[in-house]
Amino acid sequence: MFKLAHNGNILMDVKSASPPSAAFIIEALEKSQFADCEVDHDSIDAYFKSDFPESQLVVAKQYDAEFTVTLSDDKMQAFGQLKTARGGKTIALEEAKKVIIKAGVSRGYKQAYLEKILSKQFELPPGEEASGIIAQGRPPQDGQSAKLLPHVQTLKERLKQPRMREDGTVDMRDFGKLASVSPGDLLVTQRPATPGKEGFTVTGESIEAKAGESFQLMAGEGTEINPSNPLELIATIAGCPSDIGNGMRVDDVFTIADVTVKSGHVDFNGSVVVTHNVEPGMRVTAKGDITILGTVESGELVAGGNIEVKGGVIGHVDHQNNEQGLTCKLSAKGNVEIAHGQYTYLEGENIFINKQSNHCDIKAQRLVQVGTGEHPNGKLIGGSIIDAQMIVAGEIGSGSGAKMMIYLARKGIQITEDTDTLFKEVAATNESLDQLQQAIEKAELVKDTEKKQQLKTKIGATQMHYCQQAEQLEKQLYQLDHDLHELLEDTKLSANKALHSGVEIHIFDRVYKTTRSYPPCTASLQDNQVKIDFKTAGN
Template sequence: MFKLAHNGNVLLDVAQLNPPNAAFIIEALERSPYADCEIDRDSIDAFFKSEFPEKQLVVAKKVDAQLTIELSDDKMTATAHLVTAKGGAMINLEKAKKAIINAGVSRGYKQAYLEKILQKQLELPAGSNAKGIIAQGRPPQDGQPAKLVAHVVTMRERLKQPKLREDGSVDMRDFGKLASVAPGTLLVSKQPPTPGKEGFTVVGDSIEAKEGDDFELTAGEGTEISASNPLELVASIAGCPSDIQNGMRVDDVFTIKDVDVRSGHVDFNGSVIVTHTVGPGMKVKAKGDITVMGSVESGELISGGHIDVKQAVIGHLDHQNNDQGLTCCLVAQGDIHIAHGQYSYLEANNVYIAKQSNHCTIKATQLVQIGADDNPRGKLIGGEVLDTQMLIAGEIGSESGAKMIVRLARHGVELTQETDECLKALSKTSAQLNTLQQTIEKADLLKDPEKKKQLMAKIGATQMHYCQEAEALEKKMSDMESQLNELLENSKLVANQALNPGVEIHIFDRVFKTTRSYPPCTAALVEGKIEIEFKTS
């Protein structure tokens, strides 16, 4: 009934068969050895509509399998698209490989992936579509940043390890022998950054890897870069090592039992350890760290490093100054760690209060945290947060709705004001440049060549000065804009248990006042408005 022509067409001798309709032909074809071939419905329909039909009718044709290779826009992936044969020839491995080469794929190819796609020809019906990745590029692997490796225990690390008593309890006042080093002791070494691993696309293009970030090893006071190895920092004096950014310093350490009227105020160039308490009205000032193993009551601690108070920091309103200000004050260039705060002024880079803050005034460059490190659940009650980037606590405010103020990203207002000043200065500089341009045009009319040359040189030097000034102002404005954007993106209030009524939240120049209690939530600046978002467990 059917026969195959040399060009792959399937023919039917209609004069011999005299089919009654198209459905008869299609049904017969589906029962024939050519059932997988692509039916030519247009040819069949045309035959029954023609007044002078042909004696032989093309009813189907063999169609070979098709394989196309598609590359992703970034050239990191090559995908094979397969259409299985309709009675025609399947695609073998060699032909498929040629298609891959013709598509430009030269790296990241895996034959196992290709064989898996070609196997579909034996599994899927004729004319089916299948696809799969047959080559993948490799993204670059950025290098690891340079890092410091400490070779000594700093005072701060030592104070995290209290001594165990014989009965197994912990003596929170005894931290063992003071961490100290001798001159020449290796303090810290720097591991250089790694270069990273180059990536590639499937078409063979290389993708450069970013080298790890680097930094200069910093020799603080009492230290020096090793003469034999520029990647090592050694002690130049005997004393106590303390961490600084990208290095260490070595301080002389002053240890005292109590700071009270018998000892007098303490003002020391190194670090200070108070093994008991700081009494009312007493002052401790140190260029290094200040550590108080007991409590601070209405005292003043000023540190060029960190401040650690193992127990409470307690003050009250300054009755001698008409209740203006607080009698307890802690100010650190580094971080402040205390157990509990009450009616105290705290200022540092980061302020950590382990349990609770009552009516304190707190100012921090980056973070104020009330509670334990992992999931802070401490209480922040009353007082004021003058400025910080992020505030995290368990409960903020009081159920009674007593007013308290939290200010985040206040530094952004200063950045905005400074940007405005830069804009004014840039406007003046632009005006000067316009004036100079007019002067150049007038000078160009001078007939005396020597005078013209001298005037042009003078004007050119002035013009260069103002151009450099304008460039510096534009860079400063760009830097401040980046700082402001980063500040606003990272500014957030987090209440892990409750945000109570009466809390006035300032973020940059926006204000939100809570009038009810909120469950666990966060407050952040979203599209110029402070939004409260509830936390999901």
């Protein structure tokens, strides 16, 4: 009844016996060997409508299985799409592989993925589609940054672990015996940065990995790089280890209960720990860190490292001083951290005040932060910020509108003064070069050849000197311009709860005076003006 033509059509001989209906043809097809072929309903319908039907009727068409490959936009995945055969041939594994190769897939291919898709030919009905991943690229794995692995407990870590009393309470003034090391002890090991592992696309292109950041292991005072292992830092003296940037140092540590008139002032080459208080009029000076577990009242602390006061620092206006200075002063080359401050002068790289600052004069190289956590909410009331690059607090100023002066990026003024000086030097250098050019022109008029050459050689050497000087001045000008831009870009005041009236904000050489209280906001230099930007919810 049915036969297969060379073009895949399924033909029915209707010349000898005309079928009674389309339903009859379809039912006969379903019982024949061509049951899986795609029925050509249009051809069958046309036959029954035609006045002059053909002698052979196309009733169905045979289709082989189809397999195609597509790539993701980033070429990190290749997908195989299968359409099962409709009476035709299934697609063999080797044929499918050729399609994959033709699509440009060269890496990340797994035959198990392909076999899983092709197996659907024997599970799905004819003409159904199936798809799946046949190749997977590999994203690059960035390298790990270098890291310090400490082998000893530092003073700072020790002070985070107060001792437990027998009754279960914590003695916040007792931190046990000071950690100490001996010469030759291993302090810290540097885990080197790793280069990362490159990735690849399914088409074989390599994706470069980002290498981990590295740094130079730093040997502070009392330490050295291990001569037999450049990744190890060892102690050279007995003492207490302290963290420094990318390394450690070892200090002799002086510990005292109270600094009083009885003890006298403390002046020590290493670090100092005061387990109780510093009384009025007393001074503590240390080349290393100063740690006060109690309070400081009208005292003076000067540290070559960091200063940390677990309690408050309290002073008052010194009326005996014509400048009306403050009686309590803390100055550190590193950071200063206190619980709260009142009428105190604070100076350091960064100033951290955990709760509140009342009428303090503060000078920081970088950050003044009042409050703790990711969104500090401490109060910065009265006093003045003599200089800083960034201020972060909950409230700045007071609700009464009392005047408060804040100076940010004052070092920018010095940069501009240095720039002006350099411009004058550049002008003078250029003038000297012009004069030397005139001298060369005059030398050309000298008739004596030998004398002319001597003059030109001498002038040329001087010209070379001034050219090098001009080049050096240009480099210095570029650096100053870069420093100023970087300084101003990072300068900002941030009030997480309120910025009150009466606050006079100086950023570089621009001024903004608050005349009302603002909700959470920031102040920064934009378009050469101090502008206030209000924070949105969640920021």
